[in-house]
Amino acid sequence: MVPKNKVVITVTGIALIALFWIYWVSVNPMDEKAMVKFISVQEVLQSKNHERVRIGGIVADGSIILSSTNKLEVVFTLKEGDSFLPVEFIGTRPDLFKNGAEVIVEGLYQEGSFHADILQTKCASRYEGDLRDASFYNLDEIEI
Amino acid sequence: MTPVLGSVSLSLAAGFGILSIILLSLYIRSDDYRLFLAGRRMAIIVSVLVIIATLVLVKELITSNFDVDYVAHYTSIETPTVYKFTALWAGQSGSLLFWIFILSIYSLITIFQNRNRYHRMMPWVLCVILTVQLFFLILTNFITNPFEPTNADFIVANGLGLNPLLQNLTMAIHPPVLYLGFVGFTIPFAFTVAALLTNEKGSLWVRSIRRWSLVTWLALSSGIMLGGWWAYQELGWGGYWAWDPVENASFMPWLTGTAFLHSIIIQEKKNMLRVWNTILIMLTFALTIFGTFLTRSGVMSSVHSFTESSLGPIFLGFVAIIITVCAVLIFHGLPNLKSNKRIESLTSRESGFLFNNVVFVTMCFAVFWGTIFPVISEAVRGTKITVGPPFFNQVNVPIGLLLLMLTGVGPLLAWRRTSRSNFIKYFSIPIGLALIAAIVFLLSGFRGYVVISLMLSVFVVVAIVTEFKRGVQARMNRFGESSFVAFRTMVRKNRSRYGGYFVHLGIVLMFIGFTGQAFNLKKEFGLGINDREHLGNINFELKQLREEERPNHFAWISELLVTGKDGNNITTLRPEKRIYFHRDPNPDRRQPHSELDIYTTLKRDIYSVFSSIDTDNDIAFFQIMINPLVQFVWYGGYILVLGTLIALWPSKREKLLM
Numbered sequence: 001m002v003p004k005n006k007v008v009i010t011v012t013g014i015a016l017i018a019l020f021w022i023y024w025v026s027v028n029p030m031d032e033k034a035m036v037k038f039i040s041v042q043e044v045l046q047s048k049n050h051e052r053v054r055i056g057g058i059v060a061d062g063s064i065i066l067s068s069t070n071k072l073e074v075v076f077t078l079k080e081g082d083s084f085l086p087v088e089f090i091g092t093r094p095d096l097f098k099n100g101a102e103v104i105v106e107g108l109y110q111e112g113s114f115h116a117d118i119l120q121t122k123c124a125s126r127y128e129g130d131l132r133d134a135s136f137y138n139l140d141e142i143e144i
Numbered sequence: 145m146t147p148v149l150g151s152v153s154l155s156l157a158a159g160f161g162i163l164s165i166i167l168l169s170l171y172i173r174s175d176d177y178r179l180f181l182a183g184r185r186m187a188i189i190v191s192v193l194v195i196i197a198t199l200v201l202v203k204e205l206i207t208s209n210f211d212v213d214y215v216a217h218y219t220s221i222e223t224p225t226v227y228k229f230t231a232l233w234a235g236q237s238g239s240l241l242f243w244i245f246i247l248s249i250y251s252l253i254t255i256f257q258n259r260n261r262y263h264r265m266m267p268w269v270l271c272v273i274l275t276v277q278l279f280f281l282i283l284t285n286f287i288t289n290p291f292e293p294t295n296a297d298f299i300v301a302n303g304l305g306l307n308p309l310l311q312n313l314t315m316a317i318h319p320p321v322l323y324l325g326f327v328g329f330t331i332p333f334a335f336t337v338a339a340l341l342t343n344e345k346g347s348l349w350v351r352s353i354r355r356w357s358l359v360t361w362l363a364l365s366s367g368i369m370l371g372g373w374w375a376y377q378e379l380g381w382g383g384y385w386a387w388d389p390v391e392n393a394s395f396m397p398w399l400t401g402t403a404f405l406h407s408i409i410i411q412e413k414k415n416m417l418r419v420w421n422t423i424l425i426m427l428t429f430a431l432t433i434f435g436t437f438l439t440r441s442g443v444m445s446s447v448h449s450f451t452e453s454s455l456g457p458i459f460l461g462f463v464a465i466i467i468t469v470c471a472v473l474i475f476h477g478l479p480n481l482k483s484n485k486r487i488e489s490l491t492s493r494e495s496g497f498l499f500n501n502v503v504f505v506t507m508c509f510a511v512f513w514g515t516i517f518p519v520i521s522e523a524v525r526g527t528k529i530t531v532g533p534p535f536f537n538q539v540n541v542p543i544g545l546l547l548l549m550l551t552g553v554g555p556l557l558a559w560r561r562t563s564r565s566n567f568i569k570y571f572s573i574p575i576g577l578a579l580i581a582a583i584v585f586l587l588s589g590f591r592g593y594v595v596i597s598l599m600l601s602v603f604v605v606v607a608i609v610t611e612f613k614r615g616v617q618a619r620m621n622r623f624g625e626s627s628f629v630a631f632r633t634m635v636r637k638n639r640s641r642y643g644g645y646f647v648h649l650g651i652v653l654m655f656i657g658f659t660g661q662a663f664n665l666k667k668e669f670g671l672g673i674n675d676r677e678h679l680g681n682i683n684f685e686l687k688q689l690r691e692e693e694r695p696n697h698f699a700w701i702s703e704l705l706v707t708g709k710d711g712n713n714i715t716t717l718r719p720e721k722r723i724y725f726h727r728d729p730n731p732d733r734r735q736p737h738s739e740l741d742i743y744t745t746l747k748r749d750i751y752s753v754f755s756s757i758d759t760d761n762d763i764a765f766f767q768i769m770i771n772p773l774v775q776f777v778w779y780g781g782y783i784l785v786l787g788t789l790i791a792l793w794p795s796k797r798e799k800l801l802m
Contacts, residue, residue: 007487007495011502018506022513022539031534038518038528054530071758071765072668092668092755092767095736 036106041080044109054106055114060084061099078105078114087114096121147212150200151291154241157193158281160186161274168267168274180267187270188255190277191248198245201238201290205231210300213292214238220305222696227306230316234306236455237290239319243436244280246320246327247273254331262349268338269331276330279462287455312378318370322394325364326432329401332357333429336422337470340477350412355792357408357425361401362788368394369781380740380753382666382769384777387536392515393435396508400428403504406497409640416494418481419474420501426470431508434463438515489561496554503547510539545596548655551648552604555611573610578603597659604652608645615642635790643791650787653780660748660773668755670765679768681709682750687716689757689764697737698726702754702764706743717741719754719766748772 029035038054039047047053057080067073074093078085087105097103097119107116164186171179201214205228210216218231218238233239251273258266284290294300332353339349371391372384385391404424410417437459474481487494514531521529556562556570582599590598612631619630635642667679671686678684688703704717720739728734743750751769758765 006490007498010490010495011498014499014502015506018503018543019509021542022506022510025535025539026513026517029535030538031532033532034535034538035517036530036532038530071670071756071763092753092765095738098731 033106041078041083041085044085044114045083047109050108050110052106052108054104054118055085056080056102056104057085059097059099059101059103064099078103085109085114086112087116089116089119091117091119093119094121146200147204147209147291147293150197150204151289153193153197153200154281154285154289154291157190157197158278158285160193161190161278161281164190165271165274165278168271172267180263183267184255184270187251187274190274191251194241194244194248194277194281197291198232198241201241202229202232205229208303210303211294212290213294214290216294216300216303218303218306220303223303223306224311226313227311227316231306233319233323237284237288237292239323240280240288241284241290242320243323243327244277244284246323247277247280247330250328250331251277254334257352262338262344264342265335265338265344265349268341269334272334272337273330283455283458287458312374314370314374314377318367318374321363321370322367325360325362325367326394326397326435328356328360328363329397329425329429329432332360332404332425336425337473340422340473340481343477343480345415345480347412347415350408354405354408354412357401357405358788358792361398361405362785362792364394364398364401365781365784365788368398369778369784373778373781376774377740377742380738380767382664382751382753382767382771383661384774387511387514387531387533389515390435390439392511393431393438396511396515397428397431397435399504399508399511400424400431403501403508404428406504407501410494410497414485414494416483416485416487417498418483419478420498422474422477422481424501424505426466426474427505430463430466430470433459433466437463491557491562491567493554493557493559496550496557500547500550500554503543503550507540507543507547510543511536514539541593544655544658545593545600548597548600548604548652551651552600552607555645555648556607570607570610574603574607577606594659594662597655601652601656601659604648608648611645612642636795639793639795640791643787643789643793646787646790647784648787650780650783650785653776653783655780657773657775657777657780660771660776663772665770666767667769668765668767670758670763672761672763677768680770682714682770683707683709683711684717684752684766684768686764689762693726697722697724699723699739700754700757700764702766704752704766706750715743715750717743717750717752719752721754721757721764744775746773746775749774 026035032052036052036054038056041055041057044053044055055078057078060077060079063077065075067075070090072092073088073090075086075088078087089105089107101121104118104120105114105116106118107114109115164183167179167183167186171177171183201212204212204215205219206225208215208219208221208228214235214237215231218234219228223231231238233242251270254269254273258269262269335349335353338344368391371394375386376382376384404421407417407421407424411421437456487498489495514536517531518529521527552574556574558566562570578599581602582595585595585598612634615634616627616630619625619634620627623630625633665680667677669677671677671684673686673689676683676685683706685705685707686702687705688701690701692699692701700721702717702719702721704719706714706717708714719741722737722739724735724737726734738753738755740751740753742752749769749771751771753767753769754764755767756765757763
């Protein structure tokens, strides 16, 4: 065989195997957390099959309740548009988690409540704030 | 008054940029050298104007001129001066200005270095650089101008300030280092396009862009590692890499750039693989612009991204134009690019480089696929799918291990062809020792990828060490030098080769660190005073919990006594829970922050995060992680930097050329 072909065939072979591998992992991810559907709160409430999903929304004002026995346990209401969903989460909460925070949760919806095992917050609004809100730069609040 | 100087500089820069491109194009048509000189001077003016504009913005930031919207948004009177300065790249418009600032400095260096060289290529090189400058100038002039006045009908007394998370020196230098890398690929790209258009066949320019790419690559690698290190030290999730879209955005050009650095050697030495190199550098450049798009557009939700803006479509359009133009250029230049030399054998250094390239590009594609999969799936099937780290890990681990193997195989292969006897001679010891190591690891109870990774690490280290030894031995026998002198002279005589081997050793150390992740342990628990919990065979006891009010935050400081299984004292960890803006009357505006504490040894890190506190019952909640071998990643990084510096250090001959 001409050597040039050998090299071309080997390179093409490697590339094809690699492409197939990428395709195969996309279709058969080993871990259920590898590829997760991102759906709306509305869709979660209507869904019947209990597959792992990811949803986003705002923590409804005043809805955060910390468990009295375990401070790692929290229950809050996630609000997206006009839909509300109770969420349970046990674990370390991100520092920016608070009323009104924009959050993303991932987990399973079962018996009227969303059991999340991932809770992420989006960046604080403070730093993209509106300059007109004078309290944002009230000098008294911070002493250096 | 001065902000106007900044705006005007930016507008003038755009005007001069257009003028310069026109003059240079006229020169290319007419060959009147005066046109080239004029065009080049204009190009210098463009860069100088951009530098002036950047300095103006820096001045406004440092003097806290809150009449400029950008200054008011990203700094406040209280911001320490160093962070007032780094706020230059904290926001969108500032970071875009910073981007052209770096490109302008690069442009000036390129013009100066090549003032008497490449008279046919330089006009094209300048045109390409100017086009990129113009693109960013249009953005900063019309879409997001850093000198925009504050939109307020009152006097702004103070700005909003910089996020406390970003007030960290590593975080302050991570973006500019990364940018030095991102922007740097524009220059090799410009030369490649110019060579294509002028049908330049020499190899001198290849040598100069190889050095340039190496500097750029060093900056990109350091930037990526600094980001990982910062995330590990500050963010408190215990890792350094999360396959976030923006991390991927920096990793993809790194992969293609690394491939380019390898295969360009073949072009320099053998004038082969020219089509392939042209494609690689174009791809790398397009990926840097695409990366900026990912970071700036808000298309991907990511911890790094800025708020959504109109920049997305413009960037995507620019990427589309780059790809189209590049495709046309390659298609037209194909007959001239093709080399009449062929790779002679599968077991040659040349094909080793080629395989490494294929693997690098495949990995890049896997990362690209995972990154844009959510967008594709939403467009095609209407469902948005998020792709998490498990996907990237599953796809990339085998590909990465293949690369690890090649870092050992490549250096052992001979140019043109490795004879059977040499093959046996060079490979038998590394393979033998690797197999013995594999058996030892299997008997120690390790399984799966861990064994493969450690076995390959042994193989690569042995392969490279024997390469060093062989070189030293040869010099000792031939010149009667001592081993130290022989080693030094050998490295000096072929800096890029032996520097490269050091980089390979650094990569092996990093892989050992990555492998350690398989044994990570993690646990969350609450502790009252004198309560005790354990993770693995390590005990954690809360000794003390105290409060302290500091100048700009309030802190709860814990004291965790860490002991081993025999009760031997290991260390005391003091993670803190802090509240910034704690005096804000509105509790929702106070910002909690976990200041973590890490106990580091070569074998493992004990990583502690103070996650929350129950003040009624005095219970502190912790997240504890035990991360084996993480230090190897950082040590690998240092060696990688050291190796690259060895490769870059100019030899005497090169000093004369410069």
